[in-house]
Amino acid sequence: MAENQNITEIICELLGNGLPLVIASIIKHQGSSPRHTGAMMVIGKDGKSYGTIGGSLLEASTIREAMLAVECGKPRIMEFDLTNQNVFDAGMICGGKDTIMLDYVPANKEILDLFQRWLSSVIHDSGFSFLTLFRTESEKPGTPVIKHSLLSRDGQVIGDCPLSGTDLENIILKVRNFSETSIISLQDWQVLVVPGRKPKTLYCFGAGHVAKPTAHIAALTGFRVVVIDDRAEFSNIERFPDARETRVITDYSHALKGLDIDRDSFIVIITRGHKYDRLVLEQALQTKAGYIGMIGSRKKINTIYDALMATGVKVEELERVHAPVGLEIGAETPEEIAISIIAELISERSRQLK
Numbered sequence: 001m002a003e004n005q006n007i008t009e010i011i012c013e014l015l016g017n018g019l020p021l022v023i024a025s026i027i028k029h030q031g032s033s034p035r036h037t038g039a040m041m042v043i044g045k046d047g048k049s050y051g052t053i054g055g056s057l058l059e060a061s062t063i064r065e066a067m068l069a070v071e072c073g074k075p076r077i078m079e080f081d082l083t084n085q086n087v088f089d090a091g092m093i094c095g096g097k098d099t100i101m102l103d104y105v106p107a108n109k110e111i112l113d114l115f116q117r118w119l120s121s122v123i124h125d126s127g128f129s130f131l132t133l134f135r136t137e138s139e140k141p142g143t144p145v146i147k148h149s150l151l152s153r154d155g156q157v158i159g160d161c162p163l164s165g166t167d168l169e170n171i172i173l174k175v176r177n178f179s180e181t182s183i184i185s186l187q188d189w190q191v192l193v194v195p196g197r198k199p200k201t202l203y204c205f206g207a208g209h210v211a212k213p214t215a216h217i218a219a220l221t222g223f224r225v226v227v228i229d230d231r232a233e234f235s236n237i238e239r240f241p242d243a244r245e246t247r248v249i250t251d252y253s254h255a256l257k258g259l260d261i262d263r264d265s266f267i268v269i270i271t272r273g274h275k276y277d278r279l280v281l282e283q284a285l286q287t288k289a290g291y292i293g294m295i296g297s298r299k300k301i302n303t304i305y306d307a308l309m310a311t312g313v314k315v316e317e318l319e320r321v322h323a324p325v326g327l328e329i330g331a332e333t334p335e336e337i338a339i340s341i342i343a344e345l346i347s348e349r350s351r352q353l354k
Contacts, residue, residue: 005199006222008119010042010050011105015112019045020073021105022066025132025192026053027077027183028099038181038192045070058098066102075104075146077136101134101192103146111148114159118150121196125264127153129175132192133162151175163189180353199224200264200290200349205255205280206271207234207246210295213338214268215240221342223266228255230276252279261287263352266345268325269294278304285317291348293325293341322348 007023014021025040041051041059043066053059058080065078080098105111121128133147149159155172163171167186174184175193184191202218204211207229215225219242228247229235235246249255252271261267267289269280277294281304284292294301301323308318326340327347 005119005122007040007042007051008115008122011115012112012119014042014044015105015107015115018107020070020107021045022069022075023103023105023132024053024062024066025101025103026098027101027134027190027192030097037183038194040181043067043070053100054098062100062102065100069102069104073104073106075134075144076102077144078102101132101144101146103132103134114148114150117158118196121150122199125197128158128196129178130194130196131159131161131171132194133189134192135189163191197264197353200266200345201226202266202268202345203228203259203261205229205252205267205269206276207231207239208270208272209334210270210337210341212239213335214270214341216242217338217342218345219243221346223345226259229271252276255280256283256287261289263288263290265289266291266348267293268341268345270325274300274304278307281321282308282311282313285313285320290352291322291345292320293322293344295325295337296323298324 011021011023022043023040024043026037029037039053041049041053041062043049043063047063047067049059049063053062061080062078065076069076078100080100118128118130120126128150131149131151133149134144136144147160147162149157149161151157151171153176170186171184171191175195178193178195181192181194184193200223202223202225204215204225204227207227211227215227219225225240225243226245226247227235227240227243228249230249230251232248235248237243237246240246265287267284269277269284271277271280277296281292281294296304305318309315322344325344326337327343329336329340329343331337331340
């Protein structure tokens with residue numbers, strides 16, 4: 001979902017600057033292809049791309065075709081075959097077939113307003129899904145008709161939606177159960193549904209040598225990153241340029257004060273000492289965080305757990321904690337540890353979304 005927010009922010013920025021663009025989406029794939037149905041990227045008027053649908057020849061061809069779509073001001077459908085010999089000669093090891101929809105989006109106020117409302121919905125988790133309805137006319141097989149709209153959980157429709165009656169009722173019922181981008185086939189339309197849910201926020205407690213690569217990789221993989229430390233020289237935007245926010249607290253006794261911790265919050269505790277880790281963990285256990293992880297050796301973790309249980313914390317509460325944080329990959333350097341942490345976060349995020 002964070003990917004969707006980042007893409008939508010870019011769309012709003014480009015359209016707000018009066019620049020038309022193309023949204024390239026995989027609407028069908030067979031076999032072994034790099035990304036799944038619903039993966040999308042944005043191509044600006046200057047040919048610069050944002051996001052990915054698989055890289056290599058697939059994206060090169062998509063960008064080239066997208067520039068033609070911008071030039072003529074019309075959407076198009078393209079087929080890409082990853083099974084032919086030329087693809088293998090280019091070093092691509094996948095062997096699938098992809099159908100890509102190139103959705104030409106003009107820079108007008110109406111469509112900008114729709115994407116801005118969608119972005120606001122994602123950020124505030126207000127429950128709208130983004131619908132791209134498309135169909136191909138028989139006389140123009142490569143040029144689809146495309147409509148855009150927003151659909152709320154209770155059936156409110158905003159934008160250009162040609163559906164009504166049974167078709168609309170079916171869409172409303174199905175969308176409520178979607179947690180990832182999907183395509184629904186109706187008699188006259190295909191509907192690409194992007195569910196609206198705000199991105200997971202990583203609250204990184206501690207701004208030391210492990211936190212720096214952790215925050216960077218987390219941002220690259222779609223997490224909204226907030227870094228918290230009691231040292232201003234460590235917790236600052238210059239040191240963490242990828243973070244959405246850096247906070248300096250007076251002490252760790254009130255480390256979570258003022259934070260909106262909910263089920264979409266991931267807490268990673270990597271402070272500079274046992275004492276501070278224990279203080280943060282004790283507070284984290286009182287929240288509804290969707291993930292809590294703490295760095296440390298088994299000995300350190302057991303010591304902290306014993307101290308917390310002596311104050312009344314139950315064993316069942318501690319079972320929520322991923323400790324030592326990260327997947328077991330033999331990580332040693334800060335960068336390797338960061339990779340192990342983010343790998344576990346990605347795995348947990350995927351599990352929750354499904």
